[in-house]
Amino acid sequence: MAEPFTAPKGTYDVLPDQQPVRRWVIATAESVFQRYGYRRIDTPTFEDTRLFHRGVGDSTDIVRKEMYTFEDLGGRSMTLRPEGTAPVCRAYVEHGMHTLPQPVKLYYHAPMFRYEQPQSGRYRQHYQLGVEAFGSQSPELDAEVVGVLAALYKELGLTGIVLKINSMGCKACRPGYSAAMREYLTAHTGEICGECRERAQLNPLRAFDCKVPGCKVALQDAPRLPDHLCPECAEHHARVKAGLEAQGIEYVEDHTLVRGMDYYTRTTFEFQSSLLGAQSGIGGGGRYDDLVAAIGGPETPGVGFGTGVERILLAVSRSATEVPAPPAPMAYLVSFGEEARGAVFALAHEMRSQGVPVELDYVGRSPKGQMKQAGRTGARYAVMIGEAEIAAGTVALRDLASGEEKQVAPGEAVALVRAAAAGTPAAGV
RNA sequence: GUGAACGUAGCUCAGUUGGCAGAGCACUGGGUUGUGGCCCCAGCGGUCGUGGGUUCAAGUCCCAUCGUUCACCCCA
Numbered sequence: 001m002a003e004p005f006t007a008p009k010g011t012y013d014v015l016p017d018q019q020p021v022r023r024w025v026i027a028t029a030e031s032v033f034q035r036y037g038y039r040r041i042d043t044p045t046f047e048d049t050r051l052f053h054r055g056v057g058d059s060t061d062i063v064r065k066e067m068y069t070f071e072d073l074g075g076r077s078m079t080l081r082p083e084g085t086a087p088v089c090r091a092y093v094e095h096g097m098h099t100l101p102q103p104v105k106l107y108y109h110a111p112m113f114r115y116e117q118p119q120s121g122r123y124r125q126h127y128q129l130g131v132e133a134f135g136s137q138s139p140e141l142d143a144e145v146v147g148v149l150a151a152l153y154k155e156l157g158l159t160g161i162v163l164k165i166n167s168m169g170c171k172a173c174r175p176g177y178s179a180a181m182r183e184y185l186t187a188h189t190g191e192i193c194g195e196c197r198e199r200a201q202l203n204p205l206r207a208f209d210c211k212v213p214g215c216k217v218a219l220q221d222a223p224r225l226p227d228h229l230c231p232e233c234a235e236h237h238a239r240v241k242a243g244l245e246a247q248g249i250e251y252v253e254d255h256t257l258v259r260g261m262d263y264y265t266r267t268t269f270e271f272q273s274s275l276l277g278a279q280s281g282i283g284g285g286g287r288y289d290d291l292v293a294a295i296g297g298p299e300t301p302g303v304g305f306g307t308g309v310e311r312i313l314l315a316v317s318r319s320a321t322e323v324p325a326p327p328a329p330m331a332y333l334v335s336f337g338e339e340a341r342g343a344v345f346a347l348a349h350e351m352r353s354q355g356v357p358v359e360l361d362y363v364g365r366s367p368k369g370q371m372k373q374a375g376r377t378g379a380r381y382a383v384m385i386g387e388a389e390i391a392a393g394t395v396a397l398r399d400l401a402s403g404e405e406k407q408v409a410p411g412e413a414v415a416l417v418r419a420a421a422a423g424t425p426a427a428g429v
Numbered sequence: 430g431u432g433a434a435c436g437u438a439g440c441u442c443a444g445u446u447g448g449c450a451g452a453g454c455a456c457u458g459g460g461u462u463g464u465g466g467c468c469c470c471a472g473c474g475g476u477c478g479u480g481g482g483u484u485c486a487a488g489u490c491c492c493a494u495c496g497u498u499c500a501c502c503c504c505a
Contacts, residue, residue, distance in 0.1 A: 006497095009496080009497090061503050061504080062503085065430080065503095066503080083505090112505075114504075114505090116502090116504075117430080117502085117503095118497090118498085119498075119500065121505075122503090122504070123505090127505085129505095130505095195502080206503095209502095210502095211502085259504085277499085277500095278500060278501085279504070279505075306505060308505030309505080310505075334464075334465095336464085363457095365457085365458095366457090366463095367463050368459085368461080368465080369457075369458075369465095371463095371465040371466095372464095373465085375465035376465080376466090382464080382465075384464070396463090396464085398464075398465090403466095
């Protein structure tokens with residue numbers, strides 16, 4: 001028994017009815033990004049696997065157990081992009097963008113792939129909108145990047161959003177902190193879970209992510225990152241906060257905010273929404289001053305964020321946001337009787353050639369059925385042709401809202417419908 | 430990878446202590462030989478996720494499996 005095919009686990013189809021909201025979210029994002037001076041970049045859906053090992057980091061969950069990795073027919077190991085930053089960095093280096101005036105500000109909208117167990121707001125193929133700004137260490141740029149994302153959420157009408165920020169330090173001060181954490185975790189090894197014992201060796205900062213109650217208690221007196229920042233990082237962090245305040249952006253400092261990628265330095269941040277359920281993170285990012293060099297490029301600082309389209313959509317659907325209506329044809333062309341079908345088909349071609357969206361019947365519906373379909377499509381007019389119209393050389397033009405109907409010459413009907421179409425703001429975001 | 434709940438028509442769901450598979454919506458036609466929305470009538474549509482088992486008899490009970498959902502891990 002052949003079972004019907006279904007979309008692969010953790011993936012989904014975006015059906016026509018779902019397109020308008022989605023298009024609206026993406027269009028809004030692009031408009032905001034461009035207003036802040038970011039320009040779009042598209043990178044391949046898959047990359048050399050080594051890019052992610054080096055860029056994202058071997059100790060991350062993403063690299064250790066979530067990548068869609070395959071060997072191509074040439075024996076190369078390729079990986080479906082699990083995140084957006086490393087590929088954009090690769091493109092920055094590959095195309096010599098360090099020779100351009102800095103900073104170079106880029107944005108993207110692309111699918112990401114992670115082999116995870118799906119749940120609310122989490123998919124194996126999900127879409128992210130993101131920005132990356134290269135070539136400046138200025139804390140104002142950190143503040144701007146956060147500001148871009150805040151502006152996007154605001155423009156989408158999202159409510160119940162909180163911003164958390166932290167500083168991860170830099171290669172001067174973080175190693176000292178990591179060592180202190182490792183020492184602390186080792187000293188408390190009896191109180192923490194097995195996974196945290198493993199983290200103590202691999203990436204001690206991640207212990208802060210642990211949800212086990214015992215670990216939370218054990219970590220209460222753990223060394224705090226903010227106390228270990230070098231003077232430069234502390235100064236940077238203070239200026240980032242000042243930059244947020246200058247934009248009127250509220251935030252809470254969270255010294256336990258450790259994000260999943262190894263590349264972060266100094267600023268990290270995450271927006272969380274109360275509308276989302278367990279996966280409350282809606283977008284986040286931070287600074288990555290060592291990443292470009294780590295993948296073989298020139299020493300280049302960077303800062304950026306990624307935000308999940310599905311999670312935005314979920315939040316939008318649960319908030320009171322007004323979403324634009326889907327497009328409707330201007331006119332539905334109805335044929336009464338077989339001999340009128342040819343005339344209707346020709347008229348449809350004529351109207352479409354003139355830029356007017358029209359629809360007609362293709363399945364031999366009854367006159368009543370065609371009218372019913374006309375109403376269903378949301379068309380403004382029905383243009384009807386039958387024996388009488390063919391004989392008189394006219395068409396019947398019916399306003400479907402008012403029910404008003406008149407006989408006019410075909411050319412006049414085209415002109416009237418066309419004028420109505422021109423008067424309507426371009427439907428279909 | 431782990432845990433729990435749930436899989437019946439395109440969609441949302443009902444289906445009693447095991448006893449002939451149902452409703453609403455949607456779709457098509459008719460009521461109006463050429464006129465939509467409301468109404469009425471009819472029709473179309475399901476090997477009950479899949480595979481085993483128990484039973485005279487399984488949508489219903491048992492086992493397995495796949496899928497979905499939610500949660501853990503982690504992330505967007």
